[in-house]
Amino acid sequence: MKKIFFLVLLSALSMSTYADEGMWFLMHLKKLNEADMQKKGLKLTAEDIYSINNSSLKDAIVQFNGGCTAEIVSGQGLVFTNHHCGYGAIAELSSTKHDYLTDGFWAKSLQEELKPKSLYIRFFVRMDDVSERILNLVNDKMLEEDRERTINREIAKIEQENSENGKYVVSVKSFYNGNEYYYFVYQDYTDVRLVGTPPSSIGKFGGDTDNWEWPRHTGDFSIFRVYGDKDGNPASYSEENVPLVPKHFLPISIKGFKEGDFSMILGYPGRTNRWMPAAGIDQNVNYAYPAWVEASKVGMDAMKKHMDKDQSVNINYASQYSGVSNYWKNRQGMIDALKKHETSAAKRKQEEDFSQWASKKENRSKYGNVLTTINDYYAATNEKAKHDNYLMGMLRSSTFAALPQSLGNGLKKYAESSEAERVNLRPRLENFIQTNLEKVYLPLEIDVLIDELNLYTSKAGNIAPYIANLAKNNNGDFSGTIQDAFNKSIFSKMENLNNFLDTPSLETINEDPLYKISTALLDKYRESDPKQVKLDGQYQAAFRKYIAGFLSMNPNTKYYPDANSTLRLTYGKIRALPEDGKNDAKINNYTTLEGTIAKYQPGDEEFDLPKRLIELHATKDYGRYADKAGYMPVNFLSDEDITGGNSGSPVLNGNGELIGLAFDGNIEAMAGDVIFDPILQRTISVDIRYVLFIIDKYAGAQNIIDELNIVE
Structure with a gap:
């Protein structure tokens, strides 16, 4: 039934029941979007959003550590983003003595703010x-x-x-x-410090079970601050640095909103593939994504059995596990959605239209063979895609699938260097060793690598030759092989590596069993023979022509390019999903704290809640953050066009005021990275009123509230 809506990939849809597709460049808003946005409720101009010479909204939107979005919300450089975006930094700062992931953290002064080793805005x-x-x-x-x-x-x-x-x-x-x-x-x-984070029972409430699902009840936010030197310039961490005075920061609205209200999101969407041809979709559904899903699940299972036994291991691996888990569910959701919506069939219909246009006399010489070349490429690379995704799943899950090769090459260079050169190289190598091995738990790493190699050798096909020989000798069971490799390798202990720096030897690295395994895997991953290079070149040229031809074929349509981690704006409205009986709200565009409490399961890893939050709900002590109808809002839906990388993006009303933080999409529109669904595409966000309620009433962090420009 929905297939009819997928036949036009990049059309500008105007009916009010459709979502507004598009991830738009800010410099093109005046020409392409300003009038439409103002008609739908924007009170600002394109110049208010993007100005080179004057402060504008874009000055408050930042990329967070290269993979998420965040926003400046005070004149002292305070930053809001998602809890899952700050997760790695919070985990790094945590220990069994100060478990900020589990318990939360709130700095009551600038002096109490915590500096992670590596974090940038x-x-x-x-x-x-x-x-x-x-x-x-x-x-x-x-x-x-x-x-x-x-x-x-x-x-x-x-x-x-x-x-x-x-x-x-x-x-x-x-x-x-x-x-x-x-x-x-x-x-x-680069001087960015942790200011506040709720406990994981709020910031990650619902865990993997609720991930990508609606309704949600997650307080997915964390708070940081950016510092500079006394003149406001970037500076390495120093006690002399001061909070940054930004060019612009976002006012925060607690006035609320209703179904159909205009909203917009600015952020750094990571990657979409909406020009992907039908053959590429078929490759992902049948070869690439199933391999990714299986390899990820194997790694997750091996990690989890150790994480559940030891809280220090759980803290140290929480961020890595979360990253693997997120994409595991994403890829499975993509498979299901692309099959359900028959996306490749919709793309083929589009390609048929292109073929008819390309076969015209005036187009034939340039575009006539484009689709044949594209289809031939995917037919030739299906098995490679399967292999590469099994291998990628291993590299994402196992530290020692990649570390020995990357560190080993540095150690070989060190061994070949003069004494004078080693003096300069050694501090960097010591820092790399410390950073990468200080929190490693070997029993977990051994099990992950064993299980991943067993899967890789049994399922991936044309595997790395050295790994194939090992599998032949151990009958496909790497248990003994890997245990022996860790016992003999210098890479398994910091002490061994530091001893190597005292007495370096090329032979030691070249003969190291973990170095051999890691090198074989990465050499295979980077492998590119002349035949493959030729295929890749032919494909790139054909795909470029296909897109150019498609643009020429439809000259009157407004287009936007695929996402690639550059700043974009997308707009739409507060919009419910069709009623399904699962939600606790009267209109299925928001959830409430009452619904959160209804999910509460004492002691459960995903659905436990802090006692204080339960007490605040019981007494209805919501402060000024309750909706005018009396409930405490938690999450809400809007229909903007987002993808990974938009996590932490500000959801703004027509006045450019912050009303929420985007943190997820919905499983029903999981194919959105490939083809936009104007009926089901949704953004799931944490209501800014819930964020402020947690900061104020739950944590008592009045110092943070006092910094903000709150519009009532």
Whole structure:
């Protein structure tokens, strides 16, 4: 029934029952979106959102540690993002003595704020179109490797020209698979400190069970602060640094909202593939994603049996486990959604239309063979995709699948260096060793690598030759092989590695059993024979032409490029899913604290709750954060077009005021990275009123509340 809605991939849908598709560049809002957004409820102008010369909304939206989004919410550099975005930093700062993941943390002063070892925030300064400059240097007669080399040389020049001698980070990115190019100028701040986080029983309430599901009842937020030097410039951590005074910060609205109200999201969506052809979807559904899911589950199971036995192990592996688990459920949801909605069939209908257009005399020479080349490529790489995803699942789950090779190569360089060179290299190697091994738990790592290698050798097909020989000798059971390798390897203990730095030897690394295994796996992962290089080049050229042809075929349609971790705006409205009887609210666009309490299961890892939260609900002590109808809102739905990387993004009302933090999508629209569902696409967000309620009434962190500009 929904298949009819998938036949137009990038159409500008206007009926009020449809979601607004699109992840739009801020520099194009005036031309493409301003009038439509204002008609739907925006009270701002495009200039209010994106201005190069004046402060604007974009100055308050930051990329958080390279993989999430966050927002500046005070004049002292206070930052809101998701709990799961801050999870790694919170876990790093936690210990069995100070278990901030489990118990939460609230700094009552600047002096109490905690600095993780490595965390950065990236501000967006400006962007511009350099398509003509770059594309004038290449042509269709060039080999792909020559084209890429020419483009990369020009990109290096553009990045150098705009960096202002290193003040800014400049990134030139390709869009529409090489049909357009834009540069982006950023400024990075590395002194970022933890200010507050709820306990995991609030911040991760519902765990894996509720992940990607609606209704949700998760307080998915954490709070950080960005610091600079006394002049507001980026600076390495120092006690002399001061909270950053931002160009703009977001006011926070606790006025509430209702079904149909305008809302918008600014953030850094990570990756979509909405131009993916039908054959690519079939490859993912039948080869790539099933391998990813299976390898992830094997790694998760091996980790979990050790994490459940020891809280220190649980803390140290919580972030890694969470990352593997999230994508495990995501990929399975993608398989289910793409099959259910017959997405590849919808794409094939679209490709049939393209073929008819491409077969016209005026288009035939340039576009006539494009789809044949694309389909041939996927047919030739299906088995490779399966192999690579089994291997990727292992690399994501097992520290020692990759670490010995990456560290070992550094140690080999050290062994080959002069005494004087070693003096410079040693501190960096010691720091790398300490960072990567200080929290490693060997029994867990041994089991993960055993189970992953057993799966890889039995299912992946054309596996790494050295691993195949080991499997032949051990009959496909790596239990003894890996246990023996850890016993003999210098990589299993920091003491062994530090001793190596005293008496380095190339032979020690080359003959190390874990180094051999790791090198074999990574060499296979990076393998690229001449035949594959040729196939890749033919595919890239054909896919670029397919997109260019599709754009030419539909010249009057508004288009947006696939997401690639660049700042975008998406807009829509507060919008319920169809009633399903599961929700605790009268309208299925929000959930309440009453619904949270209804899910409470004492002692359960996913559904336990703090006693104080239960008491606050029992007395209805919600302060000024309750909805005017009397309930305490928790999560809500809107229909913006988001994906991974948007986690932590601000949900804003028509006045540009913060009303929530986006943290998830819904399982019904899991195919959204490939094809947009205008009926079921939803964003799940934590209501900012719940965030403030937890900070104020639950944690008593009045110092944080006092910083904010709260609009009542």
